[in-house]
Amino acid sequence: MPLTPEEVRHNARLARVGLSDDEVARFQSQLSLILDYFQRLQEVDTENVPPTAHTLAMHNVMRDDEPHPSIDKEEVLANAPQREGDHFRVRAILE
Amino acid sequence: MDPLHYLAAHEAADLLARREVSSVELTRAAFDRVRALDDSLHAFLTLTEEEALAQAEAADERIARGDAGPLTGIPVAIKDVLCTKGVRTTCGSRILESFIPPYDAFAVQRLKEAGCVMLGKANMDEFAMGSSGENSAFGPTLNPWDKERVPGGSSSGSAAAVSAGMAFYALGSDTGGSIRQPASHSGIVGLKPTYGRVSRYGLIAFGSSLDQIGPLTRSVRDAALVFQAVAGHDERDSTSATLDVPTVTEALAPDLKGMRIGVPKEYFVEGMDEQVRQTVRAAIDQMAGLGAEIDWEVSLPSTDHALAVYYIIAPSEASANLARYDGVKYGYSYNEGASMWENMEKTREFGFGDEVKRRIMLGTYALSAGYYDAYYLKAQKVRTLIRREFDAAFQDHDVLVAPVSPTTAFRLGEKTDDPLQMYLSDVFTIPVNIAGLPGISIPCGFSRGDNGSRLPIGLQIIAKPFDEPSLFRAAYAYEQANDWHKQHPEL
Known part of the structure; x- marks a missing residue:
């Protein structure tokens, strides 16, 4: 089932990716084809098959809770697009 | 003997140890080669010549002190997906065009401790998403064997730099084939270690349950040496395995006596390039001649x-x-x-x-x-089935062998408008990541392109989790019985 332009835009909004009208049209057809290809998985019998999230037999790896220094604040902030004092500066998030 | 720039890393290390060449000379030779070739090939995004020469001088001092390891003083290219402290790391993307990491990736840190000389950062598909190198925001890398074609991807620059003799080896990353497929298309060796073998700390994340770091090299022995340098536990990656790293260089032997090799029939599909099919089958026949037992009837039904x-x-x-x-x-x-x-x-x-x-x-x-x-x-459940089929195949076989990619290197622009066709180029490498297995691509011959160029073909060897020694044994014996890895592009 092909995606509608509205579905493409909704999905882009969920992902917080702006798209031009041109991109919406292109992604609509390309993503529809790819999603169609995914339908082949519905043929596979996965009754009673557990999902695999990753391939290692490890769970909840813990390390000792010991304080140690982290990366220097100045080094971290050096890549900030906009900085104010020791903070990252962003637009107001509350209206 | 090969010219200096085409020596394998271990051969260059022998010359360094005998003091017949210095690391500074190797480094200068590498940058001369970059200056001569890279305006057209575009394997590098950032060059770090000043730092490299300082590292080379430090390496020469280490060698003089008798404190050198196998990679000390050898020039390397680092895929731009790996964070390098103080050196711009773009991941092939505009969004990170001016990002300067405050720390080194674990694998980079390990190479620095080994005394590496970092030439610079290698071009790649943006965020390692691609099979051709054409998705780099900074322009594509060309295949040294045929400049009308792609070198494969996403480790496009790493593969081209090693193939063209600009770097002695490179680090890449492989999420669905991004080391093995470009190695195959560029006529070099590419290793994806077992998931968990190499710490992902400082690897810019793409698919975290699939991503692994590994080497691209001009010989199997080099891949073994780099593997040993970068593998091992790191508490900063919670999926880093705590197992000891085997000394895989001890597994390098000239024959395959007693080795049980399986050939999954689903990896010889309709529509694949006939020259690839025949060349890979001939390579497998040759492995039988080296003493391996070949089972041509292995089936991995979920491959499709x-x-x-x-x-x-x-x-x-x-x-x-x-x-x-x-x-x-x-x-x-x-x-x-x-x-x-x-x-x-x-x-x-x-x-x-x-x-x-x-x-x-x-x-x-x-x-x-x-x-x-x-x-x-649903995909996670089918992932379980794919794993189980590999587990079953490894009950009776030490390694599986198959093609790396259904075709040789394709033309620039050939697949850029059709994402699904581009994805199909990874159809034989992807299952290995899904199952978390180690896989290696080694050169096994050439086909003739329609314009007369020689295009490399890769043989893929796959082993069970953490059995890199079997992988290296099979790869080395085949490599040594041939001279494919000694053939280089005419540039």
Whole structure:
């Protein structure tokens, strides 16, 4: 089932990716084809098959809770697009 | 003997140890080669010549002190997906065009401790998403064997730099074939270690349950040496395995006596290049001549579903991993909008290229309410089936062998308008990542392109988790019985 332009835009909004009208049209057809290809998985019998999230037999790896220094604040902030004092500066998030 | 720039890393190390050449000389030779070739090949995004020469001088001092390891003083290219302290790391993306990491990736740190000489950062598909190198925001890398063709991807620059003799070896990353496929298309060796073998700390994340770091080299022995240098436990990666790293160089032997090799029939499909099929089959026959028992009847029936599983799981993980590029903490930032949300959306609109957006959209869709069970959960269940089939095959076989890719290197632009065709180029490498297995690509011959160029073909060897020794044994015996790895592009 092909995606509608509205579905493409909704999905882009969920992902917080702006798209031009041109991109919406292109992604609509390309993503529809790819999603169609995914339908082949519905043929596979996965009754009673557990999902695999990753391939290692490890769970909840813990390390000792010991304080140690982290990366220097100045080094971290050096890549900030906009900085104010020791903070990252962003637009107001509350209206 | 090969000219200096085409020596294998271990051969260069022998010359260094005998003091017949210095690391500074190797480094200068590498940069001369880069200056002569890279304006057209475009394997590098950033060169670090000054730092490299300082590292070379330090390496020469270490060698003089008798304190050298096998990689001390050998020039290397680092895929730009790996963080390098103080050196710009773009991941092939506009969004990280001016990002300077405050730390080194674990694998880079290990190479520095080994005394490496870093030539620079290698070109790649943006965020390692691609099979040709054409998705780099900074322009494609060309294949040294035929400049009308791609070198494969996503480790495009790493592969071209090693193939063309600009670097003695390179680090790459492999999420669905991004080391093995470009190694195959560029006529070199490429290793994807077992998932968990090499720490992902400082590897810019794409598909976290699939990503692994590994070497691209001009010989199997070099791949073994680099593997030993970068593998091992790191507490900063919670999926880093705590197992001891085997000394795989001890597994390098000239024959395959007693080795049980399986050939999965699903890897010889209709529509694949006939020259690839015949060349790979001839390589397997030759392995029988070296003493291996070949079973041509292995079946991995879910192979046909692996591509769909991968293109659900990898984009899903990517959509979460790439949420961090919001224009706030680092990287490109659009600030002309009326609101914080508009700025974020425009940052990502202008900062990401087409393929990255496509995969973020795919992943977002597969994880969204109402579709999660049908796509993501279903893919994870089929992932279990794929793993089980490999487990069963390894009950009776030490390694599996197969082609790396259904074709040789394709032309620039040939697949850029058809994402699904591009994805199919990884159909034989993807199952290995899905199952977390180690896999290696080694040169096994050439085909003739329609314009008369010689195009390399790769043989893929796959082993069970953490059995890199069997992988290296099979790869080395085949390599030594041939001279494919001694053949280099005419440049």
